[in-house]
Each structure stands twice: as structure tokens, then as C-alpha cells.
Amino acid sequence: MIRKLILWSIAVLLVSCGGNDDPPPVPEGATLIFPEENSECTTGVSVNEALSQVNFKWQASDHTDSYTLSVVNLETNVPQTISTAATSANLSIAKGTPFAWSVTSISSDSDQTAVSETWLFYNAGAETSYAPFPAQLVNPISGSTVQRDIANEVLLEWQGADADNDLASFEVFFGEANPPTTSMGILDSDTMELSVSVNADTVYYWRVFSTDSEGNTSDSGVFDFKVF
Structure with a gap:
């Protein structure tokens, strides 16, 4: 009886010392509020002729202690970042x-x-008509290796938007040269995918030019991928 009591006491002690092995909860993604998606931001406070200060806002996310705001200039691909425990932050960014x-x-x-x-947005400037946002190349991911389909093709996919809502067309350039110079034709603004013929063990480059009804254009930049 004494032996059983000792063994039971040891078991209880081991359980009580074991603690909680559950991993800590991971943070959840924040919900963006402002500047709104695919919009023109007109509320920035002018800093000088080139810059205005914009107040970025988002909703608090669960299991989160701090946030890092990242704002990327789509003309230069240069990011600006700021860390904060709040759900808003001010950054001075280029106008127009x-x-x-x-x-x-x-x-x-x-x-x-x-x-x-x-989210994409235009920071307001002196312009009254804005070029489309540079197309966001979605698939294939740049630098990836992909499998061609049974027809020896790969599907190119992208996303396009325009703050003025007058996006008119896309022109896709594709080929083995960097940058690609072969146009695959003009596509209407509702078409954001294109199948292209490929060969195995080959690296390909592609880019998309977006054009609006005013003739303004933007360039996605060049992505590359390799075919198995």
C-alpha cells in the first residue's frame, strides 16, 4: 500500500512539473483600412514639392504585439518600412x-x-490622369522552375488595376532574351492570363505593359522562370 502511494505521488509530481507544452499562438494578419485598394490617396499632408505625409491605417490583429508597415515605390521598387505597436503610422512618400x-x-x-x-494606391500629385498600376505578375513566380503542360505550354497570370478605372489593354512580352522583346499581342483589360509555348531546360523572361484609355502606360518589370 505504501509503495502504491509513493508511485502515485511520483506520477502526480511528474504531471505537475511537465507544464503546458502547447505552442504559443501565432499572430494573425492585419486587415488594411487606408489608403484604400486601387485608389488615389488625396489626404496626404504636403511636406515639400516632391513629398507628402500619408497616414496608413489598419485593424488590430489577434496575438500581435507590434506591426511593421512596408510601403514600396512601384516605380523604383524601393521599400520604406516603419515598426509600431499602434494600428497606424505616418510616412512621407513621393507625390504622383x-x-x-x-x-x-x-x-x-x-x-x-x-x-x-x-494593396496598391497612387499618392496624389499634380496629375489629373494616372497611368495604370504596374501589373503584378502572379504566376510563374520569378526565379521558379515550372512544369509545362501536355501541350508544351505554361500559363502566364497577372493582375492589373487603375486608379482612374480606365484600364484599356495589356501587352505581354515573352522570350529567352532579357529583357524580352517579342510581343505576344494586345489583350483587353479583362484578360489577365496567357498560355505560351515553351521548351524543356530553358529559362524564359516575361513582362506586361498596361495601357489606359488616355494612352498612359506602366511596366510590370521583368520576371523569369525555368521549364523542367
């Missing part, structure tokens, strides 16, 4: 320029982070 922005949620209890959606 397209930007992409997102928020990363961070927890001091977890090594994992969560990234919000990425």
Missing part, C-alpha cells in the same frame, strides 16, 4: 507615384509572423 503597401504582424511569444494583403 504608385505604391504597394502591406503590414506584418509580430508577436514576442512566437517566431512566426503574418502578412496582410498587399
Whole structure:
């Protein structure tokens, strides 16, 4: 009887010392509020002829202690970042320029982070008509290796938008040269995918030019991928 009591006491002690092995909760992605997606931001406070200060806002996310705001100039691909425990932050950014922005949620209890959606906007300037946002090349991911389909083709996919809502067309350039110089034709603004013929063990380059009804254009930049 004494032996059983001792063994039971040891078991209870081991359980009580074991603690809680559940991993800490990971942060969730923040919901973006302002500047709105595919919009023209006109509320910035002018800093000088070139810059205005914009107040970025998002909703708080669960299991999050701080946030990192990232704002990327789509003409130069240069990012600006700022860390904060609040759900808003001010940044001075170029006027009359397209930007992409997102928020990363961070927890001091977890090594994992969560990234919000990425929204595009134009920071208002002197322009009355804006070029389309540079097309966002979605698939294939740049630098990836992909499998061609049974027809020896790969599907190119992208996303396009325009703050003025007058996006008219896309022109896709594709080939083995960097930058690609072979036009695959003009596509209407509702078409954001195109199948292209490919060969195995070959690296290909592609880019998309977006044009609006005013003749304004933007360039996605060059992506590359390799075919198995």
C-alpha cells in the first residue's frame, strides 16, 4: 500500500512539473483600412514639392504585439518600412507615384509572423490622369522552375488595376532574351492570363505593359522562370 502511494505521488509530481507544452499562438494578419485598394490617396499632408505625409491605417490583429508597415515605390521598387505597436503610422512618400503597401504582424511569444494583403494606391500629385498600376505578375513566380503542360505550354497570370478605372489593354512580352522583346499581342483589360509555348531546360523572361484609355502606360518589370 505504501509503495502504491509513493508511485502515485511520483506520477502526480511528474504531471505537475511537465507544464503546458502547447505552442504559443501565432499572430494573425492585419486587415488594411487606408489608403484604400486601387485608389488615389488625396489626404496626404504636403511636406515639400516632391513629398507628402500619408497616414496608413489598419485593424488590430489577434496575438500581435507590434506591426511593421512596408510601403514600396512601384516605380523604383524601393521599400520604406516603419515598426509600431499602434494600428497606424505616418510616412512621407513621393507625390504622383504608385505604391504597394502591406503590414506584418509580430508577436514576442512566437517566431512566426503574418502578412496582410498587399494593396496598391497612387499618392496624389499634380496629375489629373494616372497611368495604370504596374501589373503584378502572379504566376510563374520569378526565379521558379515550372512544369509545362501536355501541350508544351505554361500559363502566364497577372493582375492589373487603375486608379482612374480606365484600364484599356495589356501587352505581354515573352522570350529567352532579357529583357524580352517579342510581343505576344494586345489583350483587353479583362484578360489577365496567357498560355505560351515553351521548351524543356530553358529559362524564359516575361513582362506586361498596361495601357489606359488616355494612352498612359506602366511596366510590370521583368520576371523569369525555368521549364523542367
